[in-house]
Amino acid sequence: MSFLSVNQLEKSYDKQTIFAGINFQADKGELVTLLGPSGCGKSTLLRCIAGLTEISGGKIVLNQKEITHMPPQKRNIAMVFQNYALFPNMTAFENIAFGLKMRQLDKKIIHQKVTHMLELVELTDFAQRYPHQLSGGQCQRVALARALVVEPDLLLLDEPLSALDAKIRKHLREQIRHIQQQLKLTTIFVTHDQEEALSLSDRIVLMDKGEIVQNTKAIELYLAPKNQFVAGFIGHYNILTQEQANRLFAETITTSLAIRPEIISLSRLPQAINGTVISRHILGNIVRYRVNCHDILLVVDCLNISEADYFHEGERVGVSIPLSLVQSLA
Numbered sequence: 001m002s003f004l005s006v007n008q009l010e011k012s013y014d015k016q017t018i019f020a021g022i023n024f025q026a027d028k029g030e031l032v033t034l035l036g037p038s039g040c041g042k043s044t045l046l047r048c049i050a051g052l053t054e055i056s057g058g059k060i061v062l063n064q065k066e067i068t069h070m071p072p073q074k075r076n077i078a079m080v081f082q083n084y085a086l087f088p089n090m091t092a093f094e095n096i097a098f099g100l101k102m103r104q105l106d107k108k109i110i111h112q113k114v115t116h117m118l119e120l121v122e123l124t125d126f127a128q129r130y131p132h133q134l135s136g137g138q139c140q141r142v143a144l145a146r147a148l149v150v151e152p153d154l155l156l157l158d159e160p161l162s163a164l165d166a167k168i169r170k171h172l173r174e175q176i177r178h179i180q181q182q183l184k185l186t187t188i189f190v191t192h193d194q195e196e197a198l199s200l201s202d203r204i205v206l207m208d209k210g211e212i213v214q215n216t217k218a219i220e221l222y223l224a225p226k227n228q229f230v231a232g233f234i235g236h237y238n239i240l241t242q243e244q245a246n247r248l249f250a251e252t253i254t255t256s257l258a259i260r261p262e263i264i265s266l267s268r269l270p271q272a273i274n275g276t277v278i279s280r281h282i283l284g285n286i287v288r289y290r291v292n293c294h295d296i297l298l299v300v301d302c303l304n305i306s307e308a309d310y311f312h313e314g315e316r317v318g319v320s321i322p323l324s325l326v327q328s329l330a
């Protein structure tokens, strides 16, 4: 039996249905990401699991207990928000200790637990600082420590990295993943950033307009998107209509296709498919080309190994696409 089970969950505001018939599970220690475009219902779903938003129907079971109608504080769920939501008049130490004080734990035990958490999030030297004396990344680490210290059954993270700059975001997401794995903590992470989702998750639940479109292992979502919406949302897939697919491969293909830019290779020798380089962009480790093949514009990613390998705008190139790596779309 799954550690977390969300069954037929439904939420409406007045007559507007935000989602209905939502089903997904998480195993103990699994990190599941809810991914999807803005407004698709991810945060509402997370808040329903936390008990912060009332549901309109369905059932939630956590650690073998039905929690559907339990008050939030009884669910043993901790949540971290995008805006940290720290108490401004408390130090980092006091913020982290807050939940333990509420549970009336012994002072010595509180001190031990908070000290351990400060070490875990690498903030030992910042224990006596107030939130306004900390950077955004440090505030979010305090918020994370505050959530973890109460040893929740489930950790919910609602876009916790969105307010941070790119470099800190990457560092902190690695830290979150490391701590989550160390503690074997079942976690639901909400984001609209596909790179974040792919790099962090065991499994991704991709949502669109209040529905789950695909629920699968993170790597499978990337390698085998099941329809055009998923392929359009993940990576930089080239999406070809059936007619374009027939034209490009000069054979009968019965579905539309999704082709990852990195499986396509270019050469100076003529191939079965040939094209003309329209543009070249250096993205750091990747060189991204747009190549016109039979009036179909393909995005092609090549490793940026040396300038001597660059193809030039207007150059004729051979284009190799291994059909075995091409994904048929429903």
Ligand SMILES: Nc1ncnc2c1ncn2[C@@H]1O[C@H](COP(=O)(O)OP(=O)(O)OP(=O)(O)O)[C@@H](O)[C@H]1O
Pocket (backbone or CB within 6 Å): 013, 018, 036, 037, 038, 039, 040, 041, 042, 043, 044, 045, 192
């Ligand atoms: N309190 C509310 N009353 C009415 N409608 C609401 C309320 N809260 C959210 N909604 C609506 O529910 C839908 C889903 O919102 P939600 O915040 O869950 O989306 P999201 O996928 O988390 O988006 P984002 O990534 O932008 O945070 C939106 O159309 C939103 O306007």
